[in-house]
Amino acid sequence: MENFVVSARKYRPDSFDHVVGQEHITTTLKNAIDNNHLAQALLFCGPRGVGKTTCARILAKMVNDFDDNQSNSLNIYELDAASNNSVDDIRNLVDQVRYAPQYGKYKIYIIDEVHMLSNAAFNAFLKTLEEPPSYAIFILATTEKHKIIPTILSRCQIFDFNRIQVKDIANHLQKIASQEGIEAEEEALHLIAQKADGALRDALSIFDLIVTFSSGKKVTYQDTIKNLHILDYDYYFKMTDYLLEENIAQALLTYDEILKNGFDGHNFLVGLSEHFRNLLVCKDSATVQLLLVSENVQKRYLDQANQASVSFLLSALNIANQSDLQYKSSKNQRLLIELTLMKMAHIKAAVNLTKQPLATEELKKKSELKSDTETTEEKSTSPDNQVAQESKSDIPVTHQDSAPKNFSLRSTTKITDLKQILDKPKQEDEQEVESEVEKEPKQEDQPFTFEELKDSWEAFVNIKKQEGKDSEVAVLNQEIELDESDLITIKFINDVQVNFFEGLRTDLTQFLRQKLKNNNINIESKVIQGESKQMLYTPKEKFNYLAEKYPDLKTLKDKLGLDTDF
Missing domain, CATH: 3.30.300 (GMP Synthetase; Chain A, domain 3)
Structure with missing residues (x-):
């Protein structure tokens, strides 16, 4: 049986051109080597699995013009500071630096996880790092730059490695799958890339796991979510559809199915919030690029984003955030999530209810206009109409002036549309109108002392x-x-x-x-203009103030030999 080599080792880059997602680092290092401007102390910082040690090894080969067969030359020394972090370990390294290389131009010292060194070890390393021999180059690598003492940082040229983008990881996995003859679905590779959280080494380890789990050298989306125990996109799309339709029953049944499949309620809530965030991102063409999913899934997001309003998404995100904060302290966590889903399902109804006052105002205006018109027609048929017409030329009268003050109140409170909106019985409307008419006049301001x-x-x-x-x-x-x-x-x-x-x-x-x-x-x-009161703080200031008012107090202090400075 052949020995299996994991992809993280098998496909480790052997040149800067093969390094994924760190072009700003590799370009700088290549230019430094070509122009002979390479510093003698370099510090590589960044998250795990993004290529720090790999770039250090490639750099060590390039400065000595080694080929792949000479990559393990004695001119390259690697030290794991996690297990060799004492003063003696650093002193042994410093002793080796004194001897010039027997082959090649430089001796390269790669110290991984350098932040694990003790303070004494750092101090023992300072002088050598500040004034190394012309043939020595130190490459320090760390995931926690803040733990390195400032005196070390000031002596190094610092390179910050970035988290690798999801798209770059997915493309790299696709290349490896093609070389290995593995059939991989695009959605599965994107999901692996998202789960890796910017670390290519983690992505390759997950990729090997899924290939081993699957049969027939296939990496499918369904196998990936099963093996990694990830909640499927379909659940979030279905749940959002039910919430938009205000279908509480199906929303609760879907959540019950999620729990039966072994998923945690808190993880579901976090995933639902992320889903709403993705939908909100899709509302603007300028922010669609922030959606880190495959093209097929992106189309589904765009379609559902057209059905959900911005007000719904913002309200749902706010409700989900409040539930997220309350989840750990809740005694009935399932009920908390169910109440959250119920609130989300009623968002559209709540938004429509807030728009009702505007509709009510429009109905009031229409009703007032109609009432004024009817009143004018009644006046035109009355016997006094001729007198009104004769005086019309002398005193202009508008429709609003011809109506009594309380007339609009009666007409607007009994309109049919308003009754349907508020769902009130007719008798209650009449009682409210009578109570408005019978209100006592406003009382005058009362004098006071x-x-x-x-x-x-x-x-x-x-x-x-x-x-x-x-x-x-x-x-x-x-x-x-x-x-x-x-x-x-x-x-x-x-x-x-x-x-x-x-x-x-x-x-x-x-x-x-x-x-x-x-x-x-x-x-x-x-x-108040004038002198402000003097504030007394110290015991001496307080004593001097009292001594001015009571001179005998000073005499008493002197006789007793007391001190005010206490």
């Missing part, structure tokens, strides 16, 4: 005390004045207090108007 004002003011302050808002209580406890026009003036010692008070002005004014039954009350703030 300064003492009554202080009592009401104190009542508002007590409310703030009960709410635990001590800062607002401190601002309100200031001197106030009242003039004859019911204008209240509150005095402050600086502008900071005034700005803080502006946030309380509206609530306080409304409270006082209701409490004192006077809508003419207004409040203005005023900064």
Whole structure:
């Protein structure tokens, strides 16, 4: 039986041209070698599996003009800092640097996971890294640049590796599948690329797993979602269709099927939010490129995006986000998700309900116009019509002026369309009209005294005390004045207090108007000009202040030998 070689090793790039998704790094390194501008200390940073160590090995071969058969030359040293992170390990490396290469131009030292070195090891490495021999090149690789001490960073030329794009990973997997004679579906490769999260090595490992799982050297979408235990796109498309149709029953049954298949409710909620995000991205042609799926799936997203409004998607995302935050603390997590789906199914009805007031206003205008027309026709048939016509030339009269003040109220509250919208019985409408007509006239503003004002003011302050808002209580406890026009003036010692008070002005004014039954009350703030009170902070300042008021206190301190600096 032949020894199996995993794809991550079998298809490891042997030149910069074969490195995937890091063109900004490979181009810079090739130019540096061609122009003889290569630094002697390089730091490769980035996520796992994006090609840091691979680029380091390719660079080591290129600077020495080695071919593939000489890639394991003694001129290239690799050190795993995860397991060799002590001071002695670094000292052994430094001792090797002293000797010039026996073959080739340079000795290359590749230190992987360099952030694992101890502080003592870093310090032992500083001098050599700052002034290496002309034949030595150090290549450091790490996934956590923030853990490397600044003195090391300042001595290195830093290269930041990017996460590899989903499209680039999928294309690379397609090339490998063609070379291996494996039939692979495009959706499956895109799904593997998404699951790899920007790491090509992880994508190749998943690819090998799916090939082993499948029969007949095929990589299908169904085999991929089964093996990786991923919720199918179809569930999210179906669920969204049910929510748009306001079909709560099918939405709940679909969620039950998802749970029976062994999927976690939280993962479903996160996936549904991602689905809504993709639909929202499809609403604008400029953002469609942010959709990281295959072309076939992208068409399905575009079709469903045309059926869902932006208001629905934004509301659904907001509801899903709230449920996501509440999921871990919920005692009945299934019920939480089901309530979330019910809310989403009623989004369209809620949006339509918010539009009803606009329709109601239009109906009112039409009804008023119709009522005014009928009133005009009745007047034209009355005996007094001739007198009205004679005076028409002298006094212009419009349709609105000819109707009584309360006429529009009666006509608009009993229109048939409004009754259908609000679903009210006819008797309730008539009772509401009568209650509107029988309302008492507005009461006049009641006079009040300064003492009554202080009592009401104190009542508002007590409310703030009960709410635990001590800062607002401190601002309100200031001197106030009242003039004859019911204008209240509150005095402050600086502008900071005034700005803080502006946030309380509206609530306080409304409270006082209701409490004192006077809508003419207004409040203005005023900064008192003059010296502000001296604030005492240290014990010495406090003692000197008291000693000025009570001279005997200083004498007592001297007799007792006390010290104010405590």
